[in-house]
Amino acid sequence: MGTAPESVPFLKGHGTENDFVIIPDSDGRLALGPEDVARLCDRRAGIGGDGLLRVVRSAAEPAAGALADEAEWFMDYRNADGSVAEMCGNGLRVFARYLRHAGLAGDERVPVATRAGLRWAAFGERADQITVTMGRARLPAGAAASVTVTVPGHTWPAHQVDMGNPHAVAFVTDLADAGALREAPTVAPAEAYPRGTNVEFVVDRGERHVALRVHERGSGETRSCGTGACAVMVASARRDGHDPAADGRPVDYTVDVPGGRLLITEAPDGTVTMTGPAVIVAEGTLAPGLLPPTRRSDAR
Numbered sequence: 244m245g246t247a248p249e250s251v252p253f254l255k256g257h258g259t260e261n262d263f264v265i266i267p268d269s270d271g272r273l274a275l276g277p278e279d280v281a282r283l284c285d286r287r288a289g290i291g292g293d294g295l296l297r298v299v300r301s302a303a304e305p306a307a308g309a310l311a312d313e314a315e316w317f318m319d320y321r322n323a324d325g326s327v328a329e330m331c332g333n334g335l336r337v338f339a340r341y342l343r344h345a346g347l348a349g350d351e352r353v354p355v356a357t358r359a360g361l362r363w364a365a366f367g368e369r370a371d372q373i374t375v376t377m378g379r380a381r382l383p384a385g386a387a388a389s390v391t392v393t394v395p396g397h398t399w400p401a402h403q404v405d406m407g408n409p410h411a412v413a414f415v416t417d418l419a420d421a422g423a424l425r426e427a428p429t430v431a432p433a434e435a436y437p438r439g440t441n442v443e444f445v446v447d448r449g450e451r452h453v454a455l456r457v458h459e460r461g462s463g464e465t466r467s468c469g470t471g472a473c474a475v476m477v478a479s480a481r482r483d484g485h486d487p488a489a490d491g492r493p494v495d496y497t498v499d500v501p502g503g504r505l506l507i508t509e510a511p512d513g514t515v516t517m518t519g520p521a522v523i524v525a526e527g528t529l530a531p532g533l534l535p536p537t538r539r540s541d542a543r
Contacts, residue, residue, distance in 0.1 A: 251534055253283075254526040255290060256340060258333035259519055260466035260502025264292040265341050271303030277325025279534055284323040289533070293465045294331060295321045296338050301356045310356035316342060317356040322461030330359040330407035332469020336373040336521035339364030344523050359407025371520045377470065379513040380477040381405040392442055393429040394422045401430070401442075402478040406515070409440040409460075410474035414482070418446055418456050424464040443471045445479065453479050454499035466502030473515045476507035487511045 251273070254265040264283050266273065275297060284292045297319035301307035307317035318338045320331045338355060342348035343366060352365045363376045382388065383403050392401040392413040397420050399413040411430050415421065421428075421444040428442045439460045448454050455475050457468040476496040480486070485494040487509050495508040505519040
């Protein structure tokens with residue numbers, strides 16, 4: 244039997260309107276199940292968000308133990324339906340914004356442990372702008388890279404890009420052709436993405452300037468997806484003949500999302516960085532009962 248949970252603090256933040264519930268849990272005492280996360284992310288019966296960020300010390304979280312010597316803090320990211328995700332780029336910026344807001348990070352760079360590995364966040368001169376390292380993109384070669392994306396009335400070829408989490412990037416004539424995106428697009432062959440995928444629809448806006456809509460795995464259509472913007476940038480660069488690893492020159496793209504604008508850069512060593520806003524908009528305390536006592540554990 245559990246005991247009634249003490250007051251649990253929360254914050255709400257967003258990066259280009261990709262919004263998150265933030266739960267500080269430095270010592271790893273909250274065992275959040277999928278139903279708890281879904282309840283907190285519910286926009287009518289909970290706080291509301293595209294996902295949840297649990298802020299926990301790496302040493303207190305088994306999933307981050309291998310990175311504890313390199314990063315004090317682990318970003319435990321969950322989709323709005325409660326499913327676990329490997330990475331979230333907008334979430335990473337919001338996570339870093341919280342660390343600074345709470346006095347847990349300095350004025351320059353902070354390492355963050357994620358399920359996709361070690362990431363870094365750097366604070367710029369503007370308080371609301373943060374640059375994060377997103378790792379290297381992985382693109383399957385040959386026949387393994389051939390996938391299609393289908394929505395009612397349309398099918399497009401798509402590019403597989405892995406940014407620590409999976410993406411299918413489709414270049415389209417008009418973003419409206421993606422439809423309402425209330426349901427996940429069909430991606431074939433299904434075995435290309437055994438755990439599902441994020442799907443991006445992309446149009447050109449100018450030289451090294453694109454815009455996207457995205458259906459996020461486990462969350463539906465969102466106002467922005469940071470890893471998706473990075474995947475789109477890499478797919479666009481290769482389509483346009485840019486490959487920093489081959490030509491030794493970095494390349495950057497402006498990526499417009501429904502919630503704002505991001506700058507994505509790929510370096511000659513393959514490292515992708517993303518710069519964009521991250522804002523804390525509210526903080527408070529969860530009402531008793533939102534987290535059942537059986538979900539709280541003092542044992543790790």
